[in-house]
Structures are given as structure tokens and as C-alpha cells.
Amino acid sequence: MANPHVLVIPFPVQGHVIPLMELAQCLVEHGFMITFVNTEVTHERVLDALADKGLLDDRIRLVAIPDGLESEEERKIPGKLAEAIYRVMPGKLEELIREINASEEEPITCVIADQGLGWALEVAGKMGIRRAAFLTAAAASLVLGFRIPCLIDDGIIDHDGTPIKKQTLQLAPTMPLMNTSDFVWARVANLALQKIIFGAMVQNNRLVKLADWLVCNSTYDLEPGAFDLAPEIKPIGPLLASNRLGNSAGHFWMEDSTCLEWLDKQPPGSVIYVAFGSFATFSKPQFEELALGLELTNRPFLWVLRQDTKDGTNATYVEGFQPKTATQGQIVSWAPQQKVLSHPAIACFLSHCGWNSTVESVSNGVPMLCWPYFADQFFNQSYICDIWKVGLGFKRDASGAIAHGEIKNKVDELLGTMTHCTDRIQGRGPLVGWAPRQKVSSHPSVACFLSHCGW
Numbered sequence: 001m002a003n004p005h006v007l008v009i010p011f012p013v014q015g016h017v018i019p020l021m022e023l024a025q026c027l028v029e030h031g032f033m034i035t036f037v038n039t040e041v042t043h044e045r046v047l048d049a050l051a052d053k054g055l056l057d058d059r060i061r062l063v064a065i066p067d068g069l070e071s072e073e074e075r076k077i078p079g080k081l082a083e084a085i086y087r088v089m090p091g092k093l094e095e096l097i098r099e100i101n102a103s104e105e106e107p108i109t110c111v112i113a114d115q116g117l118g119w120a121l122e123v124a125g126k127m128g129i130r131r132a133a134f135l136t137a138a139a140a141s142l143v144l145g146f147r148i149p150c151l152i153d154d155g156i157i158d159h160d161g162t163p164i165k166k167q168t169l170q171l172a173p174t175m176p177l178m179n180t181s182d183f184v185w186a187r188v189a190n191l192a193l194q195k196i197i198f199g200a201m202v203q204n205n206r207l208v209k210l211a212d213w214l215v216c217n218s219t220y221d222l223e224p225g226a227f228d229l230a231p232e233i234k235p236i237g238p239l240l241a242s243n244r245l246g247n248s249a250g251h252f253w254m255e256d257s258t259c260l261e262w263l264d265k266q267p268p269g270s271v272i273y274v275a276f277g278s279f280a281t282f283s284k285p286q287f288e289e290l291a292l293g294l295e296l297t298n299r300p301f302l303w304v305l306r307q308d309t310k311d312g313t314n315a316t317y318v319e320g321f322q323p324k325t326a327t328q329g330q331i332v333s334w335a336p337q338q339k340v341l342s343h344p345a346i347a348c349f350l351s352h353c354g355w356n357s358t359v360e361s362v363s364n365g366v367p368m369l370c371w372p373y374f375a376d377q378f379f380n381q382s383y384i385c386d387i388w389k390v391g392l393g394f395k396r397d398a399s400g401a402i403a404h405g406e407i408k409n410k411v412d413e414l415l416g417t418m419t420h421c422t423d424r425i426q427g428r429g430p431l432v433g434w435a436p437r438q439k440v441s442s443h444p445s446v447a448c449f450l451s452h453c454g455w
């Protein structure tokens with residue numbers, strides 16, 4: 001029998017393309033054939049970055065359809081991309097599926113679409129194809145989305161999503177504390193854009209319920225409260241985790257692997273890894289506070305500074321700041337993050353708390369320092385600091401900035417606490433906030449497992 005043919009389509013941003021590509025890689029391991037659909041712009045970037053690494057398994061075919069915008073300038077206008085995608089891509093996707101299904105190859109029998117692309121699920125449904133929605137964020141964020149009608153009825157937000165008063169919600173005891181001003185749609189600059197984002201979310205939340213499967217890059221152990229409240233969301237994080245450690249594809253930037261050699265030379269548990277994902281940017285004063293804070297820790301650090309950030313200004317920031325010595329710090333423009341986080345030299349991860357970064361850190365047992373910017377990052381911070389207790393947040397000043405002294409103090413507090421704990425049981429084994437459990441369980445030195453007997 002021929003291999004089943006699945007079409008996978010992510011939202012065209014880095015934090016969505018990587019996990020959907022990881023899922024595609026897992027499916028290929030299980031005998032599926034994959035057509036992976038990016039927008040033309042994303043497709044070019046992925047191909048360029050892949051050229052650096054060697055090509056993917058040829059059972060994953062990469063194809064592109066237009067996103068409906070003419071220029072990079074247009075893509076930078078908030079809301080434009082989402083609007084154009086909705087206008088142009090459904091027709092293009094339908095055309096692509098018709099072409100494939102009319103050709104000699106195996107027809108598409110399932111579409112796996114990003115949860116943010118409800119229209120792709122609609123296209124599949126209309127064509128009589130089975131469909132799965134894939135959530136790249138925490139289940140908690142979709143549970144909150146499903147609650148929107150109740151939030152309106154309870155007078156917490158109005159019909160445009162605007163919070164009526166500032167308050168903190170917790171939907172279940174093991175769920176994050178959610179401040180109404182941190183709701184994904186409420187953290188955008190203007191009301192018109194907020195309305196567009198809120199409207200699209202409400203529509204997507206309705207459409208994902210029509211999917212045959214709704215899966216999420218998370219685990220029950222991390223989010224029992226969220227999965228109990230919405231049992232239709234199925235956690236597949238462990239499946240993706242099995243593919244991690246380096247074979248990951250779908251990157252928009254070429255990885256600078258030289259940092260792994262530098263990490264090899266650092267003592268175990270000594271390096272602060274600093275990375276803010278694919279979007280977050282700094283002002284120059286904030287950059288300087290962070291650079292000074294890192295210097296003051298007197299610990300080695302590995303810092304990812306994307307060169308594209310803020311129209312190239314990162315490049316100028318770096319000119320004025322170089323770690324004093326190569327042993328003190330390394331700056332790279334894009335790291336092989338999953339390999340970095342599993343490296344024994346890493347002590348902690350100073351992160352913007354994107355969901356992928358959070359899951360990657362937690363699954364490698366690396367404690368976090370949380371510097372959220374927008375979207376779901378504030379909820380993720382609450383999971384890390386309040387619920388799982390595997391990290392610390394920073395205090396901000398009235399303008400929202402984080403000072404160098406605060407950065408140094410929190411690094412010392414986080415790593416000092418860990419050292420203190422491990423000192424107390426010195427010679428008996430390390431105490432960690434969160435272990436890479438599958439790796440630990442399968443390690444030859446493990447004799448037995450004292451456990452709470454979760455399934």
C-alpha cells in the first residue's frame with residue numbers, strides 16, 4: 001500500500017514553521033509522505049538555511065504559494081499580512097490540492113493546518129479531506145480563547161476584546177495567572193488592529209472545533225488544568241520532543257554552530273544562554289542594560305543577537321559592545337538552540353518565553369529567567385515562575401525597562417539557589433528543577449524511579 005500523503009501548512013512565522021516541520025519529520029519517520037506548504041517568502045528563507053545544512057528527507061516536499069503581498073514594506077505593516085493571507089491563500093491552497101490530487105501522485109488525504117489558519121481547515125473540509133489543527137502555543141492560550149464568550153458575558157472584556165478592568169484570572173489551579181492586559185489581542189498598539197486580531201481569533205476558535213483532531217505542542221504533565229478543561233485538545237509535545245536535538249529544520253536563519261565548540265570549553269552548568277526568539281527587539285538603552293548586567297554577573301554567556309533586529313541596529317549595538325574576552329561571552333546571530341539547551345555547559349536560559357523556547361528549556365531541565373514581550377509570553381512566564389517554579393521574572397521600572405543591577409541579581413538568585421540545593425546533597429546526586437525525563441529514564445546508570453505514578 002502506498003504511503004498516506006499529508007499536507008502540512010504553518011502560519012508564516014518562525015515559531016510556527018519549526019514545530020510544524022518537526023511534526024512533519026516525525027510523520028515521515030512513521031511512513032507518511034508530506035507536502036509542506038510555506039508562503040513564497042518563507043519558502044526561500046527555509047531553502048537558504050537548509051542549503052547550509054544539507055537537504056531534508058525527500059519524503060518531505062517543500063512547496064510555496066503566494067501570501068498576497070507585493071513587497072517587504074507591506075509585510076511590515078501590522079495586520080497587512082494576516083489580511084492578505086486570508087484573502088489570497090485559501091484559493092491558492094485549494095488549487096494546489098486539486099493539482100496534486102489530479103496528478104499521478106498519492107492524493108492528499110489529510111491536511112494539518114496551523115491553528116491560526118482556520119481557513120485552511122475550511123478548505124480541507126470543503127474538499128472532503130480529513131483535517132487536524134495544530135496549536136503551536138500552550139493549551140492554556142486556546143482554553144482562554146474558548147472562554148471568550150464567557151469573558152464577554154461576565155463583563156471582563158467587551159465585544160472587541162478590550163478589557164473592561166484590569167484584573168488577574170486563573171481558569172484552573174494549575175493554569176497560569178492571566179492578567180487581562182496581557183491577553184494576546186489586548187497588547188497590540190491600536191484599537192483597529194486589536195479588533196482585527198480579536199475577530200480572527202474568535203473565528204479560528206470556532207473553526208478549530210470543526211477539525212477531526214486538535215493537537216498541541218505541549219504535554220499533560222505541563223498543563224493538566226488546561227487539558228482537563230478542554231479535553232478535545234490532545235498533547236503531542238512528547239512526540240515532537242523525540243525528534244529534537246539537532247535534526248530540526250524549518251529555520252529562517254543559518255545556524256552558527258561555532259558556539260557549540262565554545263560551549264565545549266566551558267565548565268558544566270556555567271553559561272547563561274540569552275535569546276529572544278525570532279521577533280522581539282530592544283531599544284539601545286535596554287540593550288546596554290542587558291550587556292552591562294551580563295558583564296556584572298562575571299559568568300560566561302552565549303547571546304543570540306539577530307542581525308535583522310530593528311532594521312539592522314543590532315549590528316551597530318554590537319560594534320559598541322564586545323565581551324571583554326572570548327571566555328566571558330560569545331555573540332551569535334542565530335544559534336542551534338535545541339543543541340545549545342541540551343549542552344551540559346548551560347546553567348540557565350534568559351528568554352522572552354516564546355512557547356517553543358519554553359518547552360525546549362523545560363525539556364532539557366534548564367531553569368529560566370523570564371523577559372516576556374508580547375502575545376502569550378506573559379502567560380508562559382506565569383507557568384514558568386508561578387506554576388512549575390522553574391524560573392524567575394525580572395522587576396521592571398516605571399517605563400517597563402529592566403536595569404542591569406536587576407539582571408545581575410536575578411541571575412545570582414537563580415543560580416545561587418540551585419548551587420545551594422546541590423551543595424546540600426553533594427555527593428548524592430544533583431537536584432534539578434525539571435529533568436529531561438525520557439533521557440534520564442533510559443540512561444544506563446538509572447536503577448529505579450521513585451514516582452507519583454502518573455500515566
Ligand code: UDP
Pocket residue numbers: 014015016018251275276277278279280304333334335336337338353354355356357358360
Ligand atoms: N531559535 C533557534 N535559534 C536561535 C533562536 C531561536 O533555533 O538563535 C528557535 C528556537 O529553538 C525556537 C524558535 O526559534 O524553536 C523560536 O520560537 P519561540 O516560540 O520560542 O519564539 P518566537 O520566535 O515565536 O517569538
